[in-house]
Amino acid sequence: MEQEETRSGFFVKNLLRGLLWFAVIITAFILAEEYIQTTFHKDIDALQSKPVILYLVFFASEVLFGLVPPEFFMLVWILHKITLSEFVVNLVILTIISYLAGVIGYLIGSNFSKTTFYKKLHVRYLMQYDAQLKRYGAFLVMVAAVTPIPYSATCMLAGSINLPFKQFLLISILRIVRFAAYGYMVWSFPNWFSA
Numbered sequence: 001m002e003q004e005e006t007r008s009g010f011f012v013k014n015l016l017r018g019l020l021w022f023a024v025i026i027t028a029f030i031l032a033e034e035y036i037q038t039t040f041h042k043d044i045d046a047l048q049s050k051p052v053i054l055y056l057v058f059f060a061s062e063v064l065f066g067l068v069p070p071e072f073f074m075l076v077w078i079l080h081k082i083t084l085s086e087f088v089v090n091l092v093i094l095t096i097i098s099y100l101a102g103v104i105g106y107l108i109g110s111n112f113s114k115t116t117f118y119k120k121l122h123v124r125y126l127m128q129y130d131a132q133l134k135r136y137g138a139f140l141v142m143v144a145a146v147t148p149i150p151y152s153a154t155c156m157l158a159g160s161i162n163l164p165f166k167q168f169l170l171i172s173i174l175r176i177v178r179f180a181a182y183g184y185m186v187w188s189f190p191n192w193f194s195a
Contacts (some may be wrong), residue, residue, distance in 0.1 A: 014147035025071050026189050048080045062101035065150045077161040095179040105152040107160025133157045145174035
C-alpha cells in the first residue's frame with residue numbers, strides 16, 4: 001500500500017508542478033498578448049504561413065527532450081486568431097508528432113543503448129532519471145506522458161531497459177490526454193480573461 005501512496009504522491013507532485021508551469025505560461029501570454037500581437041505580427045504571420053516548419057521544430061524539440069514546451073506551439077496558433085476547428089487540427093497534429101517522437105525515443109534507447117553515443121547522451125541528459133525509473137518502472141512513463149517530466153528522455157530510458165513495447169505504446173496513449181487537456185485550457189483561458 002505504501003508503494004501505491006508513494007506513486008500517487010510522485011504523480012500528484014509532478015502534475016501540480018506541470019499545472020503551475022502551465023499557469024505561468026498562460027498568465028504571461030495573457031499579460032503580453034497585445035504587445036506580442038503588435039510587435040511580432042509579421043513574424044506570427046510568417047510562422048503561420050509555414051506550418052510545416054513549426055511541425056518540424058516541434059518534432060525536433062520533442063525528440064531532443066522537449067526543449068520547447070508544447071504549449072508554446074499551441075499559443076502560436078491562438079495568436080493568429082484561427083478558428084476552433086483549425087486549432088483542433090493543429091492540436092491533433094502536435095499530439096501525433098509528440099507520440100511518434102516518444103516512440104522514436106524508445107527505439108533509440110532500445111537499439112542504441114550499448115553505443116558510445118547513447119552512453120554519452122545518458123550521462124549528460126538521462127542519468128538524473130535513472131533512480132526514478134528503477135523506483136517507478138513503467139509508471140514513470142505514464143507520469144512523463146501527462147506531466148512536465150521530459151517525455152522523450154523517459155521513453156529513451158524505457159527503451160534502454162527493454163520495457164515491453166506494447167505496454168509502452170499503451171501507456172503512451174496518455175500523451176493524448178495531456179494534449180487534449182492543455183489544448184482545451186490554451187483555447188479557453190485567454191477568452192475567459194478577455195470577456
